[in-house]
Amino acid sequence: MDKTPDILCIGSVLWDVIGRSASHMRQGSDVPGRITRLPGGVALNVAMTFARFGLRPALLSAVGRDREGDELVEACEALGCTTSYIYRSEDLPTDNYMAVEGANGLIAAIADAHSLEQAGARILAPLRDGTLGSSTAPYAGSVALDGNLTESLLDEIARDPGLAAADLRIAPASPGKAERLLPFLRARRGVLYVNLEEAGILCQDSFDSAPEAAARLIERGAARAVVTDGGATACDASPDGLVAERPPEVLVTRVTGAGDTFMAAHIVAERAGAGRAEALDSALAAAAAYVSGDIAT
Template sequence: MTAQPDILCIGSVLWDIIGRTPAHMGAGADVPGRITRLPGGVAMNIAMTLARFGVRPALLTAVGRDPEGDELVAACTRMGLVTRHIYRSDDLPTDRYMAVEGANGLIAAIADAHSLEAAGDKILRPLSDGALGRAGAPWAGPIALDGNLTAGLLADIAHSPLFAAADLRVAPASPGKAERLLPLLAVANATLYVNLEEAGLLGHRRFATAPEAAAALVDRGAARVLVTDGGRTTADGSREGIVTADPPAVLVTRVTGAGDTFMAAHIVAETRGEDRATALRSALDAAAQYVSGDIGS
């Protein structure tokens, strides 16, 4: 019998095409730099970080049966990720994400995750067909879920008995998709990971700090929410109260994937049995190492 994975990562798995330069950039800038292509996507970034910590993640996503998809699945397999549950589409291309980063942070990005959206609930079949769960015996372990799924599918997940026994950890793919998570805000077994801008979109108002945002989202019904704010104070809010910590001061060399690294490291820390304050510091340390370039992509 094949061993079950330790955690499910549901969402975007695609090719990241990232242009980086040490120069400050504005609209219309044309500067020298480096362009890389690496496996990426929110679910993929989380899974890669989990694998670095010795956790065995399985991917539930959509990948095309094109050469790019074959190459992507092979790369995932080499990293130790479980790929046998991936939905492989004959007529949908493999998704891509393109971003430009300068010394002043993320300049612009475009996520082409249309194939994942078009695949819909096909990516969730292993949770109901007995491979990873079924009606009456749902998956009872941790799940990392990202907001690249459609709003309708995320709303279905919020009420689905197939997710009712899971430790559900949820992240928006971007501020533009943050409001897709509103149906999951009050789910009792869900922990949301958002940045300050995304928290404002979920709370329908601007927040000055992460602790303020975390407290407001808990007041709106969130069981638990972690709010990051770049290099400023991060907050872990729940009905038990607000825990805060400051990120280490580091030289930032990249930003794409930092939030995913934070989320994955936090899941691992709590799996190790760390309390809320210790887990928060562990996750911030891991994210700082990532953005400084001390951890490879």
Template sequence: MNDTPDILCIGSVLWDVIGRCDNPMRQGGDMPGRITRLPGGVAMNIAMALRRFGLNPALLSAVGRDVQGDALIEACAARGLMTHLIYRSDDLPTDQYMAVEATNGLIAAIADAHSLEAAGDKILQPLWDSALPFPYTGAVALDGNLTLDLLSEIARSPLLAEADLRVAPASPGKALRLSPFLQAKRGTLYVNLEEAGLLCQCEFDNSTTAAAGLLARGAARAVVTDGGNPATVASPDTVVTQTPPPVSVTRVTGAGDTFMAAHIAAELRGLLPDAALDAALSAAALYVSGETKI
């Protein structure tokens, strides 16, 4: 690994605490299972996947200068990720995410990214203090755990005006935070069917109509997934739709991040739209089946 990043991953870097049950669960259920703690957050998950695909990602985020934060930075470094650009706060705790998963999917989750939100534009300091080239012209993976104000700033900022922006909402509850990128007609938006509907204020039956709806609302480019149903990549002059490989689902958290990272990596390698989407769907299928190591 050299000292020059191939891509910036801007957003949440935190601890994932995941409880997994090997049986179906319902709300209020109390079942045996396994509880793990791993480095997580959308930006972190994307960076880890990008590293597996041979790229050299740098993280821009906020991590507390506490015991949990020191351990998290060490875990990032052990995975080959560049952490020297991360904002370390003396008074904000390290963020965390907690989820319960079962064979019937995600049962519940809580994302505590309050420190990232409180840090605000301090995480972008490397973009204006000469730590990175100005203007930055490389690829950027950005997640919706940032505040709406900061995302609005990024969508129109000269700091990233020439960057290849790739944006994901982090969760359906934060989908509307991507609205500034529709208004600015910037970036590639990575959303699922529900998130596309929230951004367009309507319901869609499939990824193809959802992608078309996003383009009509101002998206420069849209990538829409729908679980095991066909996914679509659409721009004003190209539309590609493919069905994911059928697999048995053993984990859910991080699947969308793996898909996004695989798609970015494929396109940075120069793959055409059909091949890039196929590579991303295959990588996501391996991940949810449990065959890909974290």
């Protein structure tokens, strides 16, 4: 068995199929570009960033025992991620994410995480059977969690005694899944990492800035909220107050995975002892480097 991991990443581990073009695109566009297949999913993207910073992350997810799953697990190990805790299903296929990006940003995306959703609480077995934790000996480390899990399972996690002592960090995965994070508002647990649109969905409102959105999330029950707004000011809010920083200006060459890189870099900075302003600045710099192409996938 692998040594105890530095951090757990719970959620989607799948293949990213990304089509990118240097052209501006709209609905119905047919343009030249490049299509790549890379290991992805929010949990894995976050884990890969942890590995780049020298941490040993472990993945808790569902991956099929098909050829795509075997290739994916092998790729995860090569990227420095522990895969021995992954639930490997005989009857569920490996999940996929497909996106199209143009010079004007993300055009469209479809996340097929049905196997992860159907696996349900089986992915949490190591936190309940004593392997990593249990109700009598809760896991006390950091946990990065994504909203590709069902809302019912996320509600279980928010109240799970096996995670009662954990430092929970949660991202919704996409605006379409933002409402799945509501259990953490109700439980007043964890740090939420959301963009401006996702914050609006959680608050059933619209906002002009990240500080406004972050402050409202705290009012709604969030223990802490970190809100980003693309190239505009980002904000870290808690009951102790707001911290706001503006990201560096860069040429954007890709967007898929930027939020995951931001989240991981922020957690790494805080683990290293950075204050709130320093950690936010460090995370924005890492995300800027990623979207500009300075960090390889």
